[in-house]
Amino acid sequence: MSLQSASSITPASPETRYIRPLFRRDFQIAIICALPLEYDAASLLVDEFWDEGGKQYGRTSGDSNTYRNGRIGMHNVVLMLLPGMGKVAIAVSAASLRTSYSGLRLAFLVGVCGGAPGIHEILLGDVVVSDDVIQYDFGRQYPGTFVPKETVASSRVSSKDIRSLIAYFQTEPGKRDLQGDAAKHLKALQEASIFQGYQHRYVCPGAKEDKLFAASYHHKHRRSSCNLCRVETETFCEEASKTPCAKLGCDEGELVGRKRLQEQDKSPQVFIGRIASGDTVMKSGKHRDEVAKQYDVIAFEMEGAGIWDEIPSIIVKGVCDYADSHKNKSWQPFAAATAAAVTKSMLTRYSLTDGTEMSMQVVDAPQSHSNLLGTKQKERLHMQSLVPFTAARKGQWQPLQEAISHFQRGLSEPQSRELRSTKVVPNVDSVLIFTAQLDYNNRTRKGTSIGSRFYSVLQSVREFCVAVESFPSWPSKIAVLLWGSLKLTINVRSQSEDL
16 A cells, blocks of 8 residues: 655665564554444555455454454554454454464554543544553443542553653653654655545545534433423433534533634644543443543543553554533544554554564565555565575575475375375465364364364465465475375374374
8 A cells, every 4th residue: 555646756766675574473463443434544644455366364263353454664563353342352352463473572452532622622533542551431330420440540551662662751752752753654654545435535624624613511402392402401412412403403602612723733633641531431420520620631532442451562542532412423533543643653662572573575666666566566576575586596496396205105095186186376365265174174173173283384385385386496396295295294193193
């Protein structure tokens, strides 16, 4: 995926080509979204997808999540869209994610939220980043009052990795880095959405559409005979909740003035603090201010409490409303985009651990940007990067031929026939088909699925076979024998009781 327009490409300049990771364990970063709109914005900032053209990484047995795999800067990332909103949905999905991707060190929960404007002068489109999470709707309900459990309201301890990263962004240089880089990423995201024909353009609705009403001023019918809205006390009217303020006649004389709205520079800012998470959507200005004051929170969302205990995580959310009865969805696309941009900016400062540096090559750039090439061209370039070019010299494959011949000499006649039945170099579906056959043949066995245990190995061999087939000196039919030998070995071992 490209974030550049064709006019900005410089064909003669060298470029870095990153090598596709072989295994799920090579992915350290997860980006999790609750809404398709949030996922769309995050996906626009992926520099390169690794799973295009059917090259899937799979998942462990029992994992029902759907993933996309790619690269953002120097990081291999896995993207996941939650099947539903709320902390229970994300807790289940996050547990499965951690099982399939055992190398994860950090997850970003990226999307939109409701801002609490009392502590800071937060505007719509700003981004909030968590340094703590409180599950504010978990506790005891007494007559006239609700008391959250003390253990939930207390500070949670995140990993040193995360605390160090957050601490840097709370310094003045860190803030400048974060917001400056995020502005560039936001612009790139907006350009990419146009180039790729996305439904949303992720543009800012403007200061005139940023309206914060007084907490005591309710969103209800002003000029109708609605029995619910005619009552003086705060009541809920479903019809009014679905109607914009302009149609209801909400009095703009009740708007709260903000200094930042009058400033020339209204670019989104980033605020770091405690975020309140719960299964209920906060739509009451009065209740919002009470919780915000009592627990020192800067925003409200619905998934953070579910992921916090499952995976080391940071919540990054764009403010799309003020968590009151006047909320609407007009700011959601832009808020999702600003959150995605800040996430990418944070990743540039997150250090890889030893032994997980991404493999890359610096090569002469092709005549057009590699991300804009056709599928076959990208496949060829990618496969060439998997094998050292010096290995293509004549005679380099002799040891491999001898190893295969030695393997064949030890086969029984039925096994030789099975090996000869493999006629083609494996295509993109070969791994999935073979692992499915393994699981079906061993369906009465107890324990871990056999197919899933061999998926990564089979996928690596398939990619190796496809890659080296493109070299002129590659001996005919060796790829077929490689693939067939591995399948035969696994078939024989899968029938053993000690596998």
